[in-house]
Amino acid sequence: MKKIYCDIKKCLGCGACEIACAIEHSKSKKLDSAMNERPLPIKRRKAQFVARGVAISTGCHHCEEAACVAACMSGAMYKDKKTGETKHDKDKCVGCWMCIMSCPFGVLTRQKEDKIVVKCDLCADRDVPACVEACPTGALFMGTFKEFKEQICNTP
Numbered sequence: 001m002k003k004i005y006c007d008i009k010k011c012l013g014c015g016a017c018e019i020a021c022a023i024e025h026s027k028s029k030k031l032d033s034a035m036n037e038r039p040l041p042i043k044r045r046k047a048q049f050v051a052r053g054v055a056i057s058t059g060c061h062h063c064e065e066a067a068c069v070a071a072c073m074s075g076a077m078y079k080d081k082k083t084g085e086t087k088h089d090k091d092k093c094v095g096c097w098m099c100i101m102s103c104p105f106g107v108l109t110r111q112k113e114d115k116i117v118v119k120c121d122l123c124a125d126r127d128v129p130a131c132v133e134a135c136p137t138g139a140l141f142m143g144t145f146k147e148f149k150e151q152i153c154n155t156p
Contacts, residue, residue, distance in 0.1 A: 001084035004122065004129060005148040006057045010139035011047070013055025018043040020134030021059075024123055039113045044120040045131050046107060057131065057140060058107050059120035062086045068099035068108060068119075076117070090116045 019031070026034035026041035034041050045059040066086045069077045076092035077099050079085070095115030100108045109118050122142075123129035132140040141148050 001062065002122075002143050003062050003145070004059055004120070004132060005141045005143070005145070007139045007141065007148075007152050008054055008056050009152070010137040011055040011057055012137055012139070013047050013049050013057075014136065015047045016134045016136055017045045017057045017131035017140060018047055020130040021045045021120075024126070024130035025118075039111070042109055042111055042118050044107075044109065044118060057135075058105060059131070060086060060107050061105055062120075062122075067102040067104060071098040071102035073098060085122065086119070087121070088117055088119050090114070093117055 022041040022043040023029060023031055023034050025044065027037055028034050045057055047055060047057045049055045062085050064084070066077070066079060069079055069086060072078075073096060074092045074094045076089045076094070078087055078089065080087050093116040095110075095117075097110065097117070099117055100110065107119070110116075111118050123131075129140075129142055132142045141151055143151075
């Protein structure tokens with residue numbers, strides 16, 4: 001399955017991925033307009049420093065055995081049998097936040113206004129996710145783990 005991977009040797013923790021994600025999930029899809037939207041668009045990625053000088057950009061890992069899916073009492077979190085992605089059906093979400101509490105990576109977010117969860121959807125309507133496209137250092141990569149490993153092994 002294709003996922004978004006982060007090369008921590010390249011990640012600056014700049015937050016460009018977060019901004020691109022929020023804009024992509026806004027109504028207007030434009031920074032200046034998105035800033036005035038209510039509710040504000042919600043990012044599905046988190047860029048953070050995990051050690052001195054080491055940053056990482058994370059989002060939903062689309063885990064094979066997803067704890068969020070197991071914890072979801074309404075069936076809103078589910079695995080797409082065709083793609084392997086972990087998906088969220090906002091119409092089924094009851095806002096219990098069990099998925100948020102069970103995620104070992106802490107990457108699910110609440111949308112307080114509608115009392116639902118938001119998570120990385122891999123920008124399903126795009127060929128390349130917005131965060132990957134916006135990364136100024138090329139730290140983010142969309143592909144299989146094998147492809148990601150080959151890329152970082154071939155990078156000086």
